[in-house]
Amino acid sequence: MSTGMPPPRSYPAKPADVYLFGTCVLDLFDPEAGVSAAALLEREGIRVHYPPEQTCCGQPGYTSGFPEEARRVAAAQLSLFPEPWPVVVPSGSCAGMMRLNWPALFADDPQHLPAARAVGERVFELTEFLVHVCGTRLDDRGGSRKVVLHTSCTARREMGTHLTGRALLAQCAGVETAQQAREAECCGFGGTFSVRQPDISAAMAADKAEALEATGAEVLVSADAGCLLNINGTLEKRGSRLRGQHIATFLLGRLEGRS
Amino acid sequence: MTARDRILRRLRSAGVEALPPPVLPAAFRVGGALPGEAPVDALRRNLEGAQAVVVDARAGDWRAELARICAARGVRSLLLPPGFALAPWPEGPALRRFDRPIEEFKTSLFEDTDAGLTVAGCAIADTGTLVHADPAGQPRTLSLVPPIHFCLLDPRRLHGSLADAIAAEGWAAPMPSNLVFVSGPSKTADIQQTLAYGAHGPKELYVLLAEAPAGPGE
Amino acid sequence: MQSALNFHRDARAVVGNPVLRAGFRGAMDFLMAKRAAQFPDEGAFAELRAAGEAIRRYSLARLPDLLEQLERNLTANGIRVHWAETPEEACALIIEITAKAGGKLVVKGKSMVSEEVELNHALAGAGIDALESDMGEYIVQLAGERPSHIIMPAIHKTKEEIARLFAEKVPGVDYTDSVDALIQIGRRVLRDKFRETKVGLSGVNVAVAETGTLCLVENEGNGRMCTTVPEVHVAITGIEKVVEKLAHVPPLMTLLTRSATGQAVTTYFNWISGPRRPGELDGPREVHLVLVDNGRSGAYADPRFRATLQCIRCGACMNHCPVYTRIGGHAYGTTYPGPIGKIISPHLLGLEATAPLVTASSLCGACGEVCPVKIPIPDLLIRLRQQSQGNAASPLIPGAGAGRKRLMATAMGLWSRLYGDPGLYRLFAWVATRFRFLAPSRQGAWTDSRAPLKPAARTLGERMADRR
Numbered sequence: 001m002s003t004g005m006p007p008p009r010s011y012p013a014k015p016a017d018v019y020l021f022g023t024c025v026l027d028l029f030d031p032e033a034g035v036s037a038a039a040l041l042e043r044e045g046i047r048v049h050y051p052p053e054q055t056c057c058g059q060p061g062y063t064s065g066f067p068e069e070a071r072r073v074a075a076a077q078l079s080l081f082p083e084p085w086p087v088v089v090p091s092g093s094c095a096g097m098m099r100l101n102w103p104a105l106f107a108d109d110p111q112h113l114p115a116a117r118a119v120g121e122r123v124f125e126l127t128e129f130l131v132h133v134c135g136t137r138l139d140d141r142g143g144s145r146k147v148v149l150h151t152s153c154t155a156r157r158e159m160g161t162h163l164t165g166r167a168l169l170a171q172c173a174g175v176e177t178a179q180q181a182r183e184a185e186c187c188g189f190g191g192t193f194s195v196r197q198p199d200i201s202a203a204m205a206a207d208k209a210e211a212l213e214a215t216g217a218e219v220l221v222s223a224d225a226g227c228l229l230n231i232n233g234t235l236e237k238r239g240s241r242l243r244g245q246h247i248a249t250f251l252l253g254r255l256e257g258r259s
Numbered sequence: 260m261t262a263r264d265r266i267l268r269r270l271r272s273a274g275v276e277a278l279p280p281p282v283l284p285a286a287f288r289v290g291g292a293l294p295g296e297a298p299v300d301a302l303r304r305n306l307e308g309a310q311a312v313v314v315d316a317r318a319g320d321w322r323a324e325l326a327r328i329c330a331a332r333g334v335r336s337l338l339l340p341p342g343f344a345l346a347p348w349p350e351g352p353a354l355r356r357f358d359r360p361i362e363e364f365k366t367s368l369f370e371d372t373d374a375g376l377t378v379a380g381c382a383i384a385d386t387g388t389l390v391h392a393d394p395a396g397q398p399r400t401l402s403l404v405p406p407i408h409f410c411l412l413d414p415r416r417l418h419g420s421l422a423d424a425i426a427a428e429g430w431a432a433p434m435p436s437n438l439v440f441v442s443g444p445s446k447t448a449d450i451q452q453t454l455a456y457g458a459h460g461p462k463e464l465y466v467l468l469a470e471a472p473a474g475p476g477e
Numbered sequence: 478m479q480s481a482l483n484f485h486r487d488a489r490a491v492v493g494n495p496v497l498r499a500g501f502r503g504a505m506d507f508l509m510a511k512r513a514a515q516f517p518d519e520g521a522f523a524e525l526r527a528a529g530e531a532i533r534r535y536s537l538a539r540l541p542d543l544l545e546q547l548e549r550n551l552t553a554n555g556i557r558v559h560w561a562e563t564p565e566e567a568c569a570l571i572i573e574i575t576a577k578a579g580g581k582l583v584v585k586g587k588s589m590v591s592e593e594v595e596l597n598h599a600l601a602g603a604g605i606d607a608l609e610s611d612m613g614e615y616i617v618q619l620a621g622e623r624p625s626h627i628i629m630p631a632i633h634k635t636k637e638e639i640a641r642l643f644a645e646k647v648p649g650v651d652y653t654d655s656v657d658a659l660i661q662i663g664r665r666v667l668r669d670k671f672r673e674t675k676v677g678l679s680g681v682n683v684a685v686a687e688t689g690t691l692c693l694v695e696n697e698g699n700g701r702m703c704t705t706v707p708e709v710h711v712a713i714t715g716i717e718k719v720v721e722k723l724a725h726v727p728p729l730m731t732l733l734t735r736s737a738t739g740q741a742v743t744t745y746f747n748w749i750s751g752p753r754r755p756g757e758l759d760g761p762r763e764v765h766l767v768l769v770d771n772g773r774s775g776a777y778a779d780p781r782f783r784a785t786l787q788c789i790r791c792g793a794c795m796n797h798c799p800v801y802t803r804i805g806g807h808a809y810g811t812t813y814p815g816p817i818g819k820i821i822s823p824h825l826l827g828l829e830a831t832a833p834l835v836t837a838s839s840l841c842g843a844c845g846e847v848c849p850v851k852i853p854i855p856d857l858l859i860r861l862r863q864q865s866q867g868n869a870a871s872p873l874i875p876g877a878g879a880g881r882k883r884l885m886a887t888a889m890g891l892w893s894r895l896y897g898d899p900g901l902y903r904l905f906a907w908v909a910t911r912f913r914f915l916a917p918s919r920q921g922a923w924t925d926s927r928a929p930l931k932p933a934a935r936t937l938g939e940r941m942a943d944r945r
């Protein structure tokens with residue numbers, strides 16, 4: 001579905017249990033975000049189950065043209081979600097991979113295709129889940145803060161998560177959300193693109209960093225782990241004071257009066 | 260086997276199944292043009308938006324308007340369609356008719372013709388388009404080569420949309436050798452996105468609205 | 478020779494040139510805003526776009542039949558139809574037509590297919606001059622360059638550069654950077670050529686099978702000059718550009734002009750259904766159409782790559798592409814730059830010459846989102862990457878596997894083994910976090926512009942286990 005938004009999906013009632021799929025990036029580089037996502041879900045009275053065998057959705061291999069390698073990784077996830085509970089993913093592009101690209105990845109693999117479809121349909125991006133399934137009401141305890149939101153391209157275009165991210169920030173009374181120039185433009189991450197086309201990727205990241213800095217925001221917030229690695233790495237190298245934080249970490253901090 | 264046969268054979272060997280005919284949006288079906296604005300107003304708005312000058316001469320005499328513009332723009336020679344009758348007027352431009360094959364007067368067409376006058380066969384309101392569908396009566400270069408283009412249009416020959424025009428004019432059977440739509444003066448933005456008029460065709464377009472303007476052999 | 482083999486080098490050169498970068502950025506911002514203004518209503522746009530897609534898919538599904546119908550009706554209308562499998566054949570046909578007409582000069586309207594088959598080069602080899610008459614193309618030809626955009630060929634040039642170029646190359650012209658004056662200079666030079674030339678050449682925006690008609694949209698009027706004033710008009714186009722009915726033309730042309738330049742309609746819409754007929758006083762005596770395959774039937778053979786042929790060459794995908802915006806059109810090294818170039822060039826040139834292009838996308842999806850005929854460009858890029866890496870079940874494109882690099886393949890194999898085996902991954906993650914102080918400060922290309930990646934102290938898996 002790379003030609004725009006798929007038809008709107010219908011959302012289930014708020015469940016008692018969910019699976020959390022933490023993603024490979026959060027597992028190694030930002031576990032705080034995963035823990036915060038779990039806490040936000042628990043606040044809604046939901047039990048969070050974290051299958052310990054989980055690793056990665058397979059996206060790096062899939063988008064690089066290595067479908068067999070990607071299938072092997074993705075297939076290892078398919079049996080981890082046996083109950084019919086939603087699978088919540090605190091990263092837009094990974095959620096999109098599972099929901100929208102797994103069927104294509106397993107199209108010629110009849111053994112795994114049914115499971116890939118079945119799990120994929122239960123996948124929700126975190127902010128999408130909080131807004132549309134939980135109807136979350138955030139009780140903001142933080143001070144006044146100016147933030148800027150970045151949304152991954154695929155999550156924005158395929159799932160509209162820039163809207164749910166914005167909706168959650170708007171619930172925080174003390175938070176002012178700044179508007180960045182060319183908000184919808186890619187930050188230049190693109191998985192292996194960042195190292196296979198380093199010059200172009202760096203130019204895109206630099207422009208993104210500039211646009212973010214120009215807003216005068218104190219914090220960059222994003223629901224997308226990969227973009228955050230790229231943008232934070234770039235901001236740090238530039239000596240910028242601005243840093244990005246996962247939206248789960250940021251929101252939990254607001255509720256606890258920390259961020 | 261020829262290139263043609265090989266190409267067609269390759270295409271056929273793909274074995275593609277036919278699809279149902281496409282469904283066109285209402286605006287592209289006959290009679291689907293948006294109502295509201297009067298067609299002549301839409302035509303005018305669109306043409307003016309494209310830098311054309313529209314002169315409504317329905318109440319008066321289009322010849323007087325033509326004379327006025329020719330004087331104001333310093334037109335010294337005006338080329339008319341074959342057989343088009345127009346009497347010269349004092350201090351007016353030299354009138355010539357496009358009544359020979361282009362080869363016989365290319366130089367004067369390109370070098371000393373200030374303006375050309377055409378009679379549009381019909382027009383399309385929702386895009387502001389003048390239609391020249393009769394290459395025998397309205398030679399194609401008449402609306403192209405002279406730097407100023409006058410176009411006479413009978414507003415009763417107005418269609419809402421292109422889809423309406425295609426259906427009503429019955430072009431499909433058979434098509435004229437050349438159908439030319441003009442929606443403004445020639446223009447380009449090829450240098451630094453800066454709009455400039457008169458790229459290769461007319462720099463100025465004047466549309467004279469007149470009911471039943473003099474046709475060939477008036 | 479078209480090839481993307483210097484892509485990295487050429488892209489880097491533009492990325493490092495602030496003037497060029499700012500120029501492209503400004504131009505793309507301008508084109509994006511103009512397009513957006515033409516599609517104010519999302520619902521109406523979605524409907525129109527769905528119709529555009531449906532028309533193109535319907536036409537492609539019947540392509541061989543429509544091509545035969547087109548040929549029949551064009552022939553009945555007096556237009557001669559020629560078929561070319563390769564660029565060489567296409568050029569040879571045009572050289573022959575020109576020679577028969579006794580032409581020493583071909584004046585050209587805008588035609589990307591003529592660039593694709595490198596017609597000018599072939600004509601020169603046969604002692605025939607080719608002159609571009611679209612203002613942008615004329616400027617680019619005068620500078621000895623190639624177009625950098627399929628709609629705005631000279632978009633990489635500032636008006637000052639063009640002013641210097643004209644002063645240097647056009648006899649009797651003094652330096653002026655007034656855009657109006659520059660355009661009038663071009664007009665004057667080219668008018669003489671329209672008048673003199675025996676042969677005019679054009680592209681085709683869409684061909685209508687049921688009537689035998691060639692449609693051309695343009696703003697300048699040079700296309701009309703090339704197709705009207707000379708004795709012989711040669712049109713050249715790809716075999717995919719055909720639709721069945723006249724009624725299919727308006728939605729496609731509306732999508733084309735709105736997406737391309739943000740215009741509801743172009744100044745001229747030229748429908749050509751035959752040479753000058755008895756009683757007519759101008760128009761060409763002969764009209765020819767050269768239908769070019771050049772790899773298109775190969776793309777057609779695959780049900781997914783077939784979507785590539787839906788393209789109506791509006792250029793919106795490049796205007797919205799963050800990569801094109803950074804590097805412009807020349808770095809691609811191919812006739813078609815930007816997203817459409819990345820998906821069509823491998824079929825035209827093979828993967829050996831184009832492998833670097835298929836990796837040159839972050840898959841952000843901006844192209845697929847704006848494409849007026851809904852070509853799933855990012856999905857096609859992923860499929861092309863499989864072909865390029867030699868990982869597809871069947872090689873569909875010449876040069877499949879040409880982009881495979883040992884290092885990348887090994888890394889992907891390792892990644893797959895590691896992340897496909899939870900036990901092994903846990904072990905790896907434990908080591909990576911416990912020895913995170915060993916994370917190198919240089920991490921290949923990543924750290925050229927970013928701080929190094931450093932694992933957290935403990936993994937998310939461990940922390941979640943603690944919470945239970």
Ligand code: SF4
Pocket residue numbers: 736787788789790791792793794795816817844847848849850851852
């Ligand atoms: S791929 Fe789509 S957006 Fe790009 S040029 Fe073709 S039609 Fe236009």
